Amino acid sequence: MRNIKLVEVRSELAAGTRGASLGIDALKVASLGKKSDFFTRFDPINVPDANNYLWKNNPYPHARYIDGVHEVLSNVHDTIKVLRLEKKFPIVLAGDHSTAAGTIMGIKAANPEKRLGVIWIDAHADIHSPYTSPSGNMHGMPLGMCLQEDNLENKQQEPSAEEIEYWEKIKKIGGDFPKIKAEDIVYIAVRDTEEPENKLISKHGIRNFTTKEVREKGIVKISEEALSILKDCEQIYISFDVDSMDSSISVGTGTPVPDGLTVNEALKLNMELIKDKRVCCWEIVEVNPTLDSENIMAQNAFEVLECTTKSLVSNF
Numbered sequence: 001m002r003n004i005k006l007v008e009v010r011s012e013l014a015a016g017t018r019g020a021s022l023g024i025d026a027l028k029v030a031s032l033g034k035k036s037d038f039f040t041r042f043d044p045i046n047v048p049d050a051n052n053y054l055w056k057n058n059p060y061p062h063a064r065y066i067d068g069v070h071e072v073l074s075n076v077h078d079t080i081k082v083l084r085l086e087k088k089f090p091i092v093l094a095g096d097h098s099t100a101a102g103t104i105m106g107i108k109a110a111n112p113e114k115r116l117g118v119i120w121i122d123a124h125a126d127i128h129s130p131y132t133s134p135s136g137n138m139h140g141m142p143l144g145m146c147l148q149e150d151n152l153e154n155k156q157q158e159p160s161a162e163e164i165e166y167w168e169k170i171k172k173i174g175g176d177f178p179k180i181k182a183e184d185i186v187y188i189a190v191r192d193t194e195e196p197e198n199k200l201i202s203k204h205g206i207r208n209f210t211t212k213e214v215r216e217k218g219i220v221k222i223s224e225e226a227l228s229i230l231k232d233c234e235q236i237y238i239s240f241d242v243d244s245m246d247s248s249i250s251v252g253t254g255t256p257v258p259d260g261l262t263v264n265e266a267l268k269l270n271m272e273l274i275k276d277k278r279v280c281c282w283e284i285v286e287v288n289p290t291l292d293s294e295n296i297m298a299q300n301a302f303e304v305l306e307c308t309t310k311s312l313v314s315n316f
Contacts, residue, residue, distance in 0.1 A: 002089040002316045004309070006044035007079060011072045013053055013065040014098035014138035015286070017254040021051055021095045023287030026252075026298035027305065033295075038306050042091070045083075047075050049095075062159040063130040066166040069138050070173075073102035073145075077173050080106025084280065091309060092283035096254075097126060100239045100283060101142035105174035107237055107281055112175065117184040117233030118143070119226055119273060121266070122241035123257035125190050125197045127151075130159040130167050132196035139254075139286075145170050146179040154196035182206055184233055186226045188269065189214065189244040192257045211246075211259050219265065223272040236278045240270055240308075241286050242301050252297025253286045263300045270304055271311035282308060 012020040031038050053068030060066045076099050083090050084107055092103055108116055120126070120143065127143040129150045130136070136157075144151065148171045159167065182204035190208045193201070201208070207229055214222050230236055245266050247256035261269070274282055287301050 002312060003087060004042055004312070005083050005088040005090055006042040007047060007083070007090045007092045008044050009047045009049065009072070009076055009092060009094040009099045010051070011049040011099050012051060012095040013068045013072065015096035015254050016135055016137040017288065017291065018054070019288040019290030020254060020286055021049065022289050023095055023298065024093045026287055026289035026295055027093060027302045029295055030298040030302035033299065034302070036306060038309070045079060047079050060136070060160070060163050062133065062136045062157045063138055063163045063167060064136045066138065066163055066170070069098055070166050070170050072099060073105070073170060073173055076102025077106040077109065080281070081109040081174070084110030089312070090281045092281065094283060094285045096139040097122070097239070097241055097285045098138045098142050100285065101145040101170070102173065103281060103283060104142070104146045104179050104237060107235065108179040109174040111235065114234040115184065115232060116180050117186070117230030117236045118180055119186050119188065119230075119236060119238045120190070121188045121239065121244045121269065122190055123192050123243040123260060124241070124255065125187065125193045125201060127197050127200055128194070130163050131155045131157055132194070133157065134194060143185060147182055148178045149200065151196050151200050154199050156196060184230060186229050188222070188226065189261050191259055192255070211261060214261065214265060214269070219268045219272050223269065226273065227276050234278060235280045236276060237281045237283070238270065238273055238279060239283045239285065240266070240304065242284065242297060243286055245300070249300060250297060252292025252295070253288050254291065263303065267304050267307050270308040274308055274312045275315045282312070
């Protein structure tokens with residue numbers, strides 16, 4: 001059996017709306033409603049956040065709260081690196097999606113010689129940089145951070161010298177090299193992107209399995225194809241953003257988008273993907289109960305979390 005360790009990251013600095021830091025506790029409330037013992041079975045690590053930066057002046061319009069984001073990503077990197085060196089399997093519960101960069105950096109730092117593939121289940125591509133992001137919200141930049149990709153060919157913004165300095169520091173967390181290759185990213189259900197991202201995705205030929213494809217081919221076939229793209233990777237990390245689910249379901253998240261997965265599709269997809277022996281870390285992000293009613297998003301997300309964990313345990 002995998003030696004599972006829960007990692008809780010209550011950061012919401014990089015989101016465009018407030019409240020994602022409360023998502024983890026919303027999941028715990030949902031577990032109580034189901035009378036589940038999930039949170040008694042795994043002893044969690046709480047990674048220090050930097051949400052206090054929200055009360056400070058933010059002088060970084062193209063990379064909002066980048067000073068605090070740098071601090072959080074460093075903390076996440078350190079935690080995940082240690083867990084992977086100890087051969088533990090991190091299940092990461094996080095607020096905003098920027099912290100995924102710290103997770104990737106930590107996985108890579110523990111085993112720098114191993115090629116790392118990423119399965120990104122999300123409505124968004126999250127491959128921006130401060131040079132391209134229309135909002136400056138850094139939960140849209142984690143893959144850009146890990147690729148060390150500025151995408152200057154499609155530059156839209158002029159970040160300040162201080163923003164650039166912090167951006168360069170972030171890209172070097174865990175070592176001054178790309179932590180992943182663009183061809184080792186697989187998107188599932190991505191459907192809300194900006195032109196600079198589209199050009200980057202096209203340039204690198206990054207595969208995106210649309211919601212329509214998921215329904216036409218079925219979960220098992222999509223999982224097989226996604227894992228086959230990553231056939232040369234020795235490790236795989238799966239990041240599940242709850243906004244990958246349809247906006248009729250995912251009200252309790254910062255950036256809901258129509259034409260997404262159903263709860264059942266998301267559940268079965270994660271359960272199937274995590275069976276692959278190369279998967280070394282799984283993550284769920286962006287539950288925001290302040291945007292929800294009756295904790296519905298967290299209830300759906302907890303179901304995905306619990307069933308995915310059961311699939312992981314039963315296949316090892």
